[in-house]
Amino acid sequence: MQTNLARSAVMDIQQLRTFVAVAREGSITRASERVHLSQPAVSAHIKAMEDTLGLALFERTPRGMDLTRDGERLLERAEQTLAAHRALLEEAARIKSTLTGRLRLGMGCNSGTEALGHLMTGFAERYPQVDVVLRHGTSRSIAEGVRNGSLDAGFYNETGEPEADLSVVEISRFAIYLAGPPGTAVAKDGPDWRRLADLPWICPAPDTCCGEAAEALFCRHNFRPERIISVDREQVTRTLIAGGVGVGLLHADAAREAEAAGEVELICEALAATRLLFACLGERVDDPLLRAANAIVTATL
Numbered sequence: 001m002q003t004n005l006a007r008s009a010v011m012d013i014q015q016l017r018t019f020v021a022v023a024r025e026g027s028i029t030r031a032s033e034r035v036h037l038s039q040p041a042v043s044a045h046i047k048a049m050e051d052t053l054g055l056a057l058f059e060r061t062p063r064g065m066d067l068t069r070d071g072e073r074l075l076e077r078a079e080q081t082l083a084a085h086r087a088l089l090e091e092a093a094r095i096k097s098t099l100t101g102r103l104r105l106g107m108g109c110n111s112g113t114e115a116l117g118h119l120m121t122g123f124a125e126r127y128p129q130v131d132v133v134l135r136h137g138t139s140r141s142i143a144e145g146v147r148n149g150s151l152d153a154g155f156y157n158e159t160g161e162p163e164a165d166l167s168v169v170e171i172s173r174f175a176i177y178l179a180g181p182p183g184t185a186v187a188k189d190g191p192d193w194r195r196l197a198d199l200p201w202i203c204p205a206p207d208t209c210c211g212e213a214a215e216a217l218f219c220r221h222n223f224r225p226e227r228i229i230s231v232d233r234e235q236v237t238r239t240l241i242a243g244g245v246g247v248g249l250l251h252a253d254a255a256r257e258a259e260a261a262g263e264v265e266l267i268c269e270a271l272a273a274t275r276l277l278f279a280c281l282g283e284r285v286d287d288p289l290l291r292a293a294n295a296i297v298t299a300t301l
Contacts, residue, residue, distance in 0.1 A: 011052050013085055016078050018045035019057065023075050027064040099127040103289050105134050106142035106154025109208060109232050112276050115171045115297065116155055119278075122296035130289065138232075140207035146279050153280040153293055157209035159271060167282040169297050176213045176271040177255040179264040181244040191267050197223040200246030204232045210249040213271040238263065 021031040032039045050057050057071035123130050145151035162168050203214045218224055231237050237248045242263035249270055258264040278297045280290045
């Protein structure tokens with residue numbers, strides 16, 4: 001013969017929710033609204049519980065539904081069971097959402113420091129078990145690292161169009177200016193490129209946004225400086241220009257700040273729109289780590 005304990009195994013969570021709702025509301029009608037079930041379904045749940053437990057849980061009165069003494073004894077247990085069920089589901093959700101692993105992140109020279117800070121802080125706060133490994137490089141090397149799989153994602157500056165196999169988020173846009181030491185005279189009809197060609201140019205590698213902007217100027221005006229000083233840090237470039245070493249290229253914010261401080265004189269806009277991008281491979285956008293990274297980056301825009 002099947003015991004009451006064995007029969008109780010068929011009682012489900014929804015029946016417990018219905019029992020608690022009827023007990024608290026004292027009415028089948030109000031309980032049905034609370035648990036979003038029809039009144040016949042609520043009545044069926046209560047009958048099924050009473051049959052399973054072999055106990056009368058309610059007395060039907062003109063006022064509604066009153067708990068029996070047995071029902072009162074079981075109400076607290078039912079609420080504890082529902083609370084434990086909610087806690088189990090919440091813990092399962094936390095376990096499911098917990099990210100672990102390693103995110104190999106690339107950072108182009110002179111690009112996206114603030115955006116990188118937001119991303120690193122976001123991972124530290126939300127996903128502390130993720131190990132973020134940062135690698136610096138030129139914009140071209142960061143994009144190539146993402147494409148060949150040596151990096152999972154990266155920030156880099158793009159002067160053209162990104163490769164079609166990349167999924168990108170545009171963080172910002174900025175111009176690039178050619179700047180010279182204070183007192184660099186610029187004629188009303190534009191720069192004297194022959195004179196500028198005789199000066200030292202302070203430039204990063206050609207595979208950076210400023211390097212590409214410089215190469216575009218050389219090609220457009222058909223000259224090549226006699227001396228190029230290779231510098232891959234914008235702050236160093238700014239210091240050298242201010243010190244009268246030569247001319248060089250600066251991102252818009254740094255250029256305007258240096259001009260306002262009287263450190264440099266802006267000669268011309270070398271490139272109107274360079275984009276700071278956050279990129280990963282398009283085929284990997286559903287990877288949990290990259291999905292989290294993209295969410296943090298886009299939340300700051």
